Amino acid sequence: MNNNHLVSFLFFAMLASSCSNTRFLPEGELLYTGAIVTVEGKETSKKENKALKTALGEVVRPKPNSSILGLRPKLYIYNLAGTPKKEKGWRYWLKTKVGEAPVLYSQVDLEYNKNVLQNFTENNGYFNTKTAADSTRHGKKATAEYLVKPAKQYKIRAVKFPVDSAVISSAVRNTRRRSLLKKEEGYSLNTIKEERIRIDSRLKEKGFFYFNPDYLKVQVDSTVADHQVDLIVKIKEEAPKLAEIPYKINKIIVYPNYSISSDSLKISIDTITKYNDLTIIDPENLFKPRIFDRALYFKKGDLYNRTDHNLSLNRLVNLGTFKFVKNQFKVSDTLGNYLDAYYYLTPLPKKSLRMELLAKTNSANYTGTELNLNWSNRNAFRGAELLTISAFGGVEVQVSGQNNGFNVYRVGTEANLIWPRFVSPFKLNPSSGFVPKTKATLGYEFQNRTNLYSLQTFKGSFGYLWKENERKEHLLNVTEITYASPQNITNLYHEQIANNPSLEKVVEKQLLFGPSYSYTYTNTLQTRKKNTFYYKASLDLVGNIAGLVSGANIRKGDTIKLFDVPFSQFIKIEQDFRHYLKLGKESQLASRIIAGAGFTYGNSNEMPFIKQFFIGGTNSLRAFRARSLGPGSFDGAAANTGTFLADQSGDLKLEFNTEYRTKIYGLVKGALFLDAGNIWLLNENPDKPGAKFSKKFLNELAVGVGAGLRFDFSFLILRTDLAFPLRKPYLPNGDRWVLDQISLGNSAWRKENLVFNLAIGYPF
Missing domain, CATH: 3.10.20.310 (membrane protein fhac)
Incomplete structure (x- = not known):
C-alpha cells in the first residue's frame, strides 16, 4: 500500500467512525450538530450585524459535541467505551474523562433560545427586534436555525445624576467623572449594571460601608428623541438609612x-x-x-x-x-x-516537618531526583518570623548531552530566616497588600561529579523582598557571599585540563561577595488579556566596594586575596523579556528575548565560571546539546580530544525563542518552536579562536527548530521536545545555514542532528 492509499484509508476510516456515532443514539433521537444564527438588519450596518452574529452564537444552548475537521473523536471514544460495569477502571475513565456524551436534539428548546436572542439584542439597545426559530434534519442529525432582525440601535443622549443636597446624593454625583455611561454610545444593560458596581466601589472608598449596588437604579427615558435615551441615576427610596451614612473607625479588636x-x-x-x-x-x-x-x-x-x-x-x-x-x-x-x-x-501549627521527593531537570539537560527534609517554625520569635532548616540529597544524570555518564551527586543543608518586615535602622513600611520581607540565608553544598572532581560551596545572603502589587516585585540582597572550594580532582580531569586549559576555571577556588538586585514585572495571571508580559532585570555588583577600597588592579599585578583566595570583581547585567499572545481559547504564541553581559575589572580579568552565561539545552536552544554551543564561532566538540566535552561559557549572551502552543487532545498539548542565539567572550582567548564578540555577532547566531508534546497532569507538566539545527555558527562562514542538508529519513543525519529533550514544565 503506497502513502497515498494509506492516507486515503485513514481519512475514510476516521470519517466512517464519525458517521457511526449516530448508530449509538437512543431510538427516535437525533444528534444535535449546532446552531446557525442569521442576522438581517436593514437599519443596522454590516459591522453591527457581524458583531451581533458572533455574540448571539455564544449565548444559544446547548453547545454541540466538540469536533475536529467535522469529526467528533470524543463522542466516538464515549461510544467505543460502551457501558462500564464499575465506576472505576480503564473503561470508566475513558468514557467519563476522555469521552463526551452525545448532545441530543431533544435537549434543544427553540422557544427558550429565541427569547434569549430577543433579550440579548434588546438589552444592547436594539429595541423592537424580531426573532424566529426553526430546525433542519439531515438523517439522524439536526441543526437549529435562528433568524434575528434587529431594529436601529438606541444611543445615549444624556446621563443625569442626583441633584439634591443629601450626603449620599452628593457622593454619587461626585463619581460621575469616570462614568461608564457615555453620550452617543449604544444603550447597554450590562454597562448599566457595571456602572452601578463602579459607583458602589467609589462610595466604599468614601466610608459608605453598608451601601451596595442594589440601592441604585437607572431609569431609561426613550421618549426624548428618535432612537435616543436619557439615563437617570437615582437612589432607591427603599435604601436603608445605614447605607446613606459614611462611617469612621472606632475600636480595632x-x-x-x-x-x-x-x-x-x-x-x-x-x-x-x-x-x-x-x-x-x-x-x-x-x-x-x-x-x-x-x-x-x-x-x-x-x-x-x-x-x-x-x-x-x-x-x-x-x-x-x-x-x-x-x-x-x-x-x-x-x-x-x-x-x-x-x-x-x-x-497554623507553629512547627512542622515535611519530606519531599522531587523529580527535576535543569538547563544543562541533567535529569534526576532529590530528597528534601524541611523543618519549619512559623513564629520563631513571636513576630511571625519563619525559620526553615532543610537538608537535601540528590542525583542527576544527563540523559542526552555531551557528558552522559558523568553523574552529579549533591548533598547539603540550608537555613533561612524570614522576618515579615524590613529589618533596617530606617522605618520603612511600603503601602502594599503584600508584607515586605527580610531574608537571611546560610547554606552548604557538597557536589561530586563522578570520575572528575568534588566541589564544596558555602553561601550566605541578607536581603529584602517586597511587592508593590501582584505584578511588580523587587529583590535586593544587601550582601551575597559565595565561597567555592574544589576537592578530589581526579587524574582524568587533570588530563582533560592539559588538553583544554579552560577546564581549570571550573575547579578554581572562588570568593564572591557583594549586593545584587532584581526587578520582576508580570501580568500573565490576567488570563483574559490577549497580550501578557513577563520582564525580569537583574544586576550583580560583586566585590566592587572591596576593590575600590583596596585599589586592586590585576592588570598591574595588584591582586588582593582574602583567606588566600583572590576575590572576584565584576558587574553582571541580565534581562529576560517574554510576550504571550493569546490566539484562541487553547492556543498562544509565546516569545522570549534574553540579553546579558558581565564585565570584569579591578581584581579580576575573567568572570568566575559559576557566574558566566551558558546556552543550549532543554530550556534554551533545544536543537543543541546543553552548554555545548559557543562561544562565538568556536567549535568545542571539534577542539575536544578528551573523554567528555567541557561546558562552554561566555561573558555575553543573546537568545531569542518563539513557540506556538496549542491543545491537541485532552491533557496533551503540542508546540512548534524556533530558537536562536549564542554566547561570546569579551576578551581574546587563544584556546578558543572565534570566541570574541565582534560587530559580526549576528553572523554567529545559532538557529534551531523543533516540535514537542506537553502532558499536562495539573500537578506537573511533562515536556518532550525534538529539535534540529538550521544554522551552525561553528561551520565555515558561508556554510553555516544547513537547511539543504536536512534529511529526516537518513539515520546518520538523525544521529548527528536530532536532539531529544525531556523536561518538567514549560521552557519559558
Missing part, C-alpha cells in the same frame, strides 16, 4: 488565637493588651502586638475605605502564620457613624 471549635472569645481583663489603637486579645501571649500594628492599615478615626480593608486582610494572610483570617465590622454602641473592626485569626 484582634483575636490572634481564634478557634471556631472552642469558645475563644471569652475575655478577662488580664488577657487584654492595648497597643496604639489596637485592642489585642491574646491570653497565651503568642504574638508581639507590633506585627498587627504593621499589618493593619486602619487607625482610630480613619474614614472607612475598601482599599485599606482589603490591604489589611491581604497583609494578615501574607504573614504566612494564619490558616484562617476573618474580619467583621459592627456599628459602634457608643458613637454614632462609627464602626468597630474585629479580626479573628486562626494560627
